[in-house]
Amino acid sequence: DSPARPNDIAVQIGEGCKSAVVLWTKPQGGFHGGYFTDEGLTYKVIRFPDSVVVGQELTETSFTDKSINSLGRYYYKVYACNPYGETGAYTKESYVLGSAVNVPLLEEFNNEDEYFGRWTTVDGNDDNYSWVYSSPYGSYQFGDELPSAEYIINPGVANSGKDADEWIVTPPINFEKSKTYVVKLKMRAISDEKIVVTLGSNNTIDKQQAVDTIVVTSKGEEELPIPMSEYEVKLPANTDGVNCVGVHLISQYPQSNVSHLQIGMISIEEGNTIGITEICNDQTIAFCGRSIDLGVDKAEASLYSLAGCKVAESKGRKISLEAIPSGIYILKVKRGGKLSTTKIHVKGA
DSSP states (O other): OOBOOOEEEEEEEOGGGSOEEEEEEOOOSBTTSOOOOSTTOEEEEEEETTTEEEEEEEOSSEEEEOOOOSOEEEEEEEEEEETTEEEEEEOSSOEEESSOEESOEEEOSOOHHHHHHHOEEEETTOSSOOOEESOTTHHHHHSSOOOOEEEEEOTTSOOOOOOOOEEEEOOOEEEOTTSOEEEEEEEEESSOEEEEEEEESSSSGGGEEEEEEEEEOOOTTOOSSOOOEEEEEEOOTTOOEEEEEEEEEOOOOOTTSOEEEEEEEEEEEEOOOOEEEESSOOTTOEEETTEEEOSSTTOEEEEEETTSOEEEEOBTTEEEOTTOOSEEEEEEEEETTEEEEEEEEEEOO
């Protein structure tokens, strides 16, 4: 008889997503229930969707595919073969593999085929409830329908009730040790959500290591449409070679049974020069790196976003902006009963 299908087909992704090890176990009988032995048993491996025979007449139950050039999403079919026929089985999942892309990398979720072809999403808690792509429900919560990756919990939608453990991982990216890099995300939510930015040698979650945590704050009762807010995380110094960046949602399950998070942009860019630039000059204020020196101990100061939200205030004579994303802000300073207003540009992270 011809062999039964190979069993337990799995894929291990290599460093930098440049290779893939396909593994399986040998068939235990004949495909039709007939007489079968290991004599003459070999294997053939075909990669899809490009339909390339990457290995044939194999006698071992594993094969390393090192012929992946074009970045894309791939899957494999393994055939067990003998003189009486061949029988194949597919991998259960597909995998993003191939040559790394260069910085800057920008994903704005406006091309579904490109997103699914290069980015990896993982349901980390295996509850079959994870990211959705640009649902029609954004207009109800946020007042518009911006393209995005979304995580939605709603009493009308069945889910496991587990805390979130959901991943979005970039394609492989080329980094240079001599440069600094920043991850930027545009997000909005109807309740506070916790995101961990990670870095790893490929796009599997077991290779990812935490870099920093972002809390996406609820927009409360703002008028619709609610804009996306930008958040930044600086990658570790001396990041080098091919790596992947992960966005890991770890929010606890909401007691209200309702939450809605949208990610409208993920970008990886070279870091800007760290510091602050005055747009409107005020000679009494000094800027040093990511802090503001008000010049006198008794000054009162607050920093506001252009939307009017207070994002920082003075403690003594200084304001630290370490946790403030880059952007344009309004600085209001009160000295001796007089109020001055300065527009500043916070750069870097």
